[in-house]
Amino acid sequence: MxxxxxxxxxxxxxxxxxxxxxxxxxxxxxxxxxxxxxxxxxxxxxxxxxxxxxxxxxxxxxxxxxxxxxxxxxxxxxxxxxxxxxxxxxxxxxxxxxxxxxxxxxxxxxxxxxxxxxxxxxxxWVYLLGRILPALSLLLTMSLRFVPRYVEQAKRISAAQRCIGRDVTQGNWLVRARNGMTILSILTTWALENAMETADSMKARGYGLPGRTSFSLFRWxxxxxxxxxxxxxxxxxxxxxxxxxxxxxxxxxxxxxxxxxxxxxxxxxxxxxxxxxxxxxxxxxxxxxxxxxxxx
Amino acid sequence: MSRRTLWSAAIILVIIPATIWAGIYLLNDRRYYFVSLLIILYTMIPFALIFERRKPQARELIAIAVMASLAVAGRAAFFMLPQFKPVTAIVIIAGVSLGAEAGFLVGALAGFVSNFFFGQGPWTPWQMFCFGLIGFLAGLIFRRRDKLPTRSVLCVFGGLATLVIYGGIINFGSHLMFSPQFSWEILATVYISGFWFDLVHAAATVFFLLVLARPMLEKLERVKTKYGLIQEKS
Known part of the structure; x- marks a missing residue:
């Protein structure tokens, strides 16, 4: 219902x-x-x-x-x-x-x-917090978006690693653990580099300038x-x-x-x-x- | 730094005692959970206000969001092992690399966001506060910028912080949440029954710091140098 x-x-x-x-x-x-x-x-x-x-x-x-x-x-x-x-x-x-x-x-x-x-x-939450705490609300939005995105990217990295025999499903447990750390390390590097590009893109589109509006579906x-x-x-x-x-x-x-x-x-x-x-x-x-x- | 000190002083000296007084006299001294929840929320206000007032740059925002999201994704990746989570370790790494204030925000944000995936509850503010506090302390203790802390020092700090600060505060919170009156006996029972969980959590933090601290700190340092991220303000 x-x-x-x-x-x-x-x-x-x-x-x-x-x-x-x-x-x-x-x-x-x-x-x-x-x-x-x-x-x-x-x-x-x-x-x-x-x-x-x-x-x-x-x-x-x-x-x-x-x-x-x-x-x-x-x-x-x-x-x-x-x-x-x-x-x-x-x-x-x-x-x-x-x-x-x-x-x-x-x-x-x-x-x-x-x-x-x-x-x-x-x-x-983002809508309500955006009114009083815009920067923190933006942080919240980005984190909520990043989490599923990282999970998705981790799957891609893992698929690519599997082709060269270095996935977490391959080898003995020590090798598996080491492969897992490699995947995590690749993910971290990707996340940080990607984030910096996002930040530059935000800046290029005028983040931080006055007169900012925000999108929402909610109407009174x-x-x-x-x-x-x-x-x-x-x-x-x-x-x-x-x-x-x-x-x-x-x-x-x-x-x-x-x-x-x-x-x-x-x-x-x-x-x-x-x-x-x-x-x-x-x-x-x-x-x-x-x-x-x-x-x- | 001075404005935060001012805010903190106002909150510690005026608002918190006023809340405790109101809890004792207006609510008949029986609403420990409510009063403690308010105090926990107050402690997060100065960080939020300072951060907003400062008008943070896009890069700084993104760096904090990335670290918090990695922590949450880490918590999700280890969902099958109770208490064995990398969240505290990642928060400590963020605090060491990005500074005390960013460490607090990464911790609090990781606590809040992860509960969107695992369920919000009366425990959310407590988790936010504990993770935030650990990130803040990590930033304060390892503030020397010219040299990264050694792995063993980080591991000792991480293990102790998880066991004493996180375990200590979370167990205290769940005592107040679960039983109506404060009693030393129940508190002791809660600490004893929660000890093994806290120990597993602390062991997880030590393990993840051992494995992750070096590569992640180096990656963060590299990104900071490459993109000129978060200049040290004097």
């Missing part, structure tokens, strides 16, 4: 990911954690399909359990004692729950990053304005809620969290909407597409 959030403006995506990552790292209140974890898991499923199921079940669930068990083994604070370890240290309910909450934070952040990896492709559309407004509104509500302490929870010595009121319900809703913004956008686009198809 195509992800519609990926086609929105990179700035929107950047704001979204920075916000959800920071909030996921900071909020330890169970309602907030559950909302973020569910939204992140649903989004990664939508982005990666079957591969994500394996990632979640085989990677994230064991990690969650391991991290949750680790805390009570080292942390013995808390008033509700469940049982004693053989070493005589108590395992408390509070430290167990705290371990679960911390593990939840960790796993949520990893899942968010896995979504970010799919959505924020390198061209978007009406949908992006709407998304930005929605994001800012939700961020405002969650930010105010966080300032009012709705997101806090105390674990030690005993668990204490703010009462659930209308105000906290509003903040929960806003946070839930914020985290599932890409999912909602996809649902909306899907609905609009269907109604367009059925109307015509």
């Amino acid at each position: 195509r992800d519609h959030f990926s086609s929105s403006h990179p700035l929107i995506q950047a704001i979204y990911f920075v916000a959800v990552l920071i909030f996921s790292m900071l909020f330890m209140h169970p309602v907030f954690q559950l909302l973020a974890l569910t939204a992140a898991a649903a989004y990664v499923l939508l982005l990666k399909g079957r591969r994500a199921v394996r990632f979640l079940l085989l990677g994230m669930v064991p990690l969650l359990l391991l991290a949750a068990v680790l805390n009570p083994a080292f942390n013995h604070a808390g008033v509700t004692i469940l049982f004693y370890l053989r070493s005589g240290n108590p395992v408390t309910l509070e430290s167990l729950l705290y371990g679960v909450a911390a593990a939840c934070t960790f796993v949520t952040v990893i899942i968010w990053f896995s979504c970010l990896h799919v959505v924020m492709t390198s061209d978007k 559309g009406t949908r992006d304005s709407r998304l930005l407004l929605t994001l800012l509104l939700l961020l405002g509500i969650v930010g105010l809620g966080a300032a009012a302490g709705e997101n806090t929870i105390r674990f030690f010595p005993s668990i204490l969290y703010p009462d659930i009121t209308w105000r906290s319900m509003t903040v929960y809703t806003a946070y839930g909407l914020l985290c599932s913004l890409p999912l909602l956008l996809n649902g909306w686009e899907e609905w609009r597409w269907r109604s367009t198809v059925s109307a015509s």
Whole structure:
């Protein structure tokens, strides 16, 4: 399935990911954690399909359990004692729950990053960084281009070496290793010489002169304005809620969290909407597409 | 050099303590990972700003990009051997040949770019910082331009830097990432369980420096002479 959030403006995506990552790292209140974890898991499923199921079940669930068990083994604070370890240290309910909450934070952040990896492709990073750090962004572009190019060139060098019996697949292991080093050495020389020619070519075409423009495919559309407004509104509500302490929870010595009121319900809703913004956008686009198809 | 010192001083003396203070008082001293992540990001800011302000030449940019890309391609070439990667060795070579600042940029860039191929995560800033720091130190320690450092000296530096700096900082970071509270016991466990991985990594750095340092440094010197690359600024 195509992800519609990926086609929105990179700035929107950047704001979204920075916000959800920071909030996921900071909020330890169970309602907030559950909302973020569910939204992140649903989004990664939508982005990666079957591969994500394996990632979640085989990677994230064991990690969650391991991290949750680790805390009570080292942390013995808390008033509700469940049982004693053989070493005589108590395992408390509070430290167990705290371990679960911390593990939840960790796993949520990893899942968010896995979504970010799919959505924020390198061209978007280059575009966003190009505005504030042009030279570093150029460095990034060049490196991203050079890596596949070097891999390709290494294959060519290796093919040429094979003709004279000096490839990594020929000879005993010592000869093979030496041939590998030769190929690497040829590649390095080629890369440096080639790079200097690129640099001269850049200079000849006026790199470093003022009035430089950069190419990008990204346009700011009406949908992006709407998304930005929605994001800012939700961020405002969650930010105010966080300032009012709705997101806090105390674990030690005993668990204490703010009462659930209308105000906290509003903040929960806003946070839930914020985290599932890409999912909602996809649902909306899907609905609009269907109604367009059925109307015509 | 002075402007970087000024920036660094501002960051070390004002912004980092302010962040730690905010972490303790506003976030109830429980968000170690978040606070440490911010500090790691701050340390990279002066390098970025100085580099941008200086308006680097095309050749300098390209040289840094080439070294970072070689490091990433090296990491990709050894994907089947966990921890046995030439990245640190190439970053050290870049630092020695191109200077401390370029060394930092090569390291940080290699860390960032390689994760586009291997997966971005909360570990990316830590890797960027560690590789960058090692490149920076290599540039500072071996700054004598008239004579290349000997292979054995480079190997000792590379092995120690990988084991102590990279291993030390990355393990510390993964402790903060993985468990909610700082505890010496967990930290010790993390260091002990990570020790063999760090040792393999250090051995890889020593091996690659042994094999690569001489030819690569000579190639870089040749290119620098041939094209008049990166003049020493006094």
